[in-house]
Amino acid sequence: MKPSRRLQALSSAIFTEMNKRKRKLEQQGMKVIDLGIGSPDQPPAAHLIEALVNGVQNPDNYRYPTSEGSLEFRRTVTDWYAYRFGVQLNADDEVLSLMGSQDGLAHLALAWIDEGDVVLVPDPGYPIYAASVTLAGGEIYTMPLTAQNGYLPDLEAIPTEIRQRAKMMVLNYPNNPLAATADVDFFRQVVEFAKEYEIIVAHDMAYSELAFDLYKPVSFLEVEGAKEIGIEFNSLSKSFNLAGCRIAYVVGNAEIIRPLAVVKSNIDYGVFLAVQQVAIEAMRSDINGHFGNSIAKTYESRRDVLVDGLSEIGWNVDKPRATMFVWAKIPEGWSSEDFAFTLLERAGIVVIPGNAFGVEGEGYVRIALVEEENVLREVVQRIKESGIVG
Structure with a gap:
């Protein structure tokens, strides 16, 4: 018994691999910060x-x-x-x-x-x-x-x-x-x-x-x-x-x-x-004007904390005008997957390799702004200590 052939063309291999590596590190006692999936971390009003x-x-x-x-x-x-x-x-x-x-x-x-x-x-x-x-x-x-x-x-x-x-x-x-x-x-x-x-x-x-x-x-x-x-x-x-x-x-x-x-x-x-x-x-x-763009303001502040912090440690990435993501060009000499895997192993941070979204994504990683500002500051510090950039 085999599933349909059309499933062979579908792949979530990179996402699955990132989760597998994350679980392994957590079992070893590492506190992993997951900036992989764009799932809002705040409750509704x-x-x-x-x-x-x-x-x-x-x-x-x-x-x-x-x-x-x-x-x-x-x-x-x-x-x-x-x-x-x-x-x-x-x-x-x-x-x-x-x-x-x-x-x-x-x-x-x-x-x-x-x-x-x-x-x-x-x-x-x-x-x-x-x-x-x-x-x-x-x-x-x-x-x-x-x-x-x-x-x-x-x-x-x-x-x-x-x-x-x-x-x-x-x-x-x-x-x-x-x-x-x-x-x-x-x-x-x-x-x-x-x-x-x-x-x-x-x-x-x-x-x-x-x-x-x-x-x-x-x-x-x-x-x-x-x-x-x-x-x-x-x-x-x-x-x-x-x-x-x-x-x-x-x-x-x-x-x-x-x-x-x-x-x-x-x-x-x-x-x-x-x-x-x-x-x-x-x-x-x-x-009726009861929201006032407050959710967007939260992500804007997080964006500034992360992007400005990365710039201070030598990783210059573009500051986006919208969404809950940062699309970050990785340092020379890395593939997207190797960079993401190494960042996870050295710093305990999950990001998604750009090639998960197509071949044109090679050379980038996607970072989701789904943690509080103090956690994003810790992310910057961990990346600095890992020596993977700069």
């Missing part, structure tokens, strides 16, 4: 916990929810998108609830991609982008994201044959793992490109609210004509520290969303109503 408790205690919430999300949830998403981005959406067919944005991204390819269809995927990129295409039997064409091009794909470098065959393009700004950002001018180019070659654009915007230095990320759907060819995924996981609740949504073109909704309706019965209600409370609180 107290009034959101209260809303969730109230929802759990409501006996009416234990029936099957609908897979598309409650009408109240979908209407609140449209209100939030209008408030945040000035984008007008129809709650009836331009919003679909999801059990996390990864859930929607994973199933999108099943809804749209047949064997042999080409999907344009960023490299480096979040692993589900390529994995979803593989599971659907599609063909991946990677778009290199390099520092020289501002970590934006060079659309003109995509061969004409690939442009004509491509059915979908996946984008992600603010970006994981690169912490890169994109502006309206780039999205205008994408819309023009996608219209010319009839390509669906799927934009992952899970980090839209984790932005620093007064920077405000823009929605792909703000661009004129974007809704004609595109959809956008967003999540409450990072924006409101609700990662464990598994609540997100996709918005945009109704014709693109509908097949995804069909897939979802055959797989699950939707998000627990109590979780939808806490999401509604979170978005309404944001609209």
Whole structure:
């Protein structure tokens, strides 16, 4: 008995190896600081916990929810998108609830991609982008994201044959793992490109609210004509520290969303109503000004502590404008994996080798800002004492 062949093309080898090495060191008594996975370490605001408790205690919430999300949830998403981005959406067919944005991204390819269809995927990129295409039997064409091009794909470098065959393009700004950002001018180019070659654009915007230095990320759907060819995924996981609740949504073109909704309706019965209600409370609180970007401020302060501290010990890395990650170029003479393994062994610090996100990630590591500032100061001190940089 063997699992399906498609699983052979999926790999979490580097993540598994990092966890294996981490556990071994912990068993030997080392205190390991894990900056590997981007899982928020802070709880949601107290009034959101209260809303969730109230929802759990409501006996009416234990029936099957609908897979598309409650009408109240979908209407609140449209209100939030209008408030945040000035984008007008129809709650009836331009919003679909999801059990996390990864859930929607994973199933999108099943809804749209047949064997042999080409999907344009960023490299480096979040692993589900390529994995979803593989599971659907599609063909991946990677778009290199390099520092020289501002970590934006060079659309003109995509061969004409690939442009004509491509059915979908996946984008992600603010970006994981690169912490890169994109502006309206780039999205205008994408819309023009996608219209010319009839390509669906799927934009992952899970980090839209984790932005620093007064920077405000823009929605792909703000661009004129974007809704004609595109959809956008967003999540409450990072924006409101609700990662464990598994609540997100996709918005945009109704014709693109509908097949995804069909897939979802055959797989699950939707998000627990109590979780939808806490999401509604979170978005309404944001609209009413009760958050004030406090979560982003926390990550901004952590970013400054880590990046400034690393600079002081001779490891100069770029200071990102958004996300909960630092994309750090490693010293010469190391591979990404060797650097990450050695850092773990010498300093007890977990970071993710850049090549876990694609071949273009070689020469970098991703560092997640998921510890308090005092722990990040300890990280800097441990790296200094390890002698691995400087």
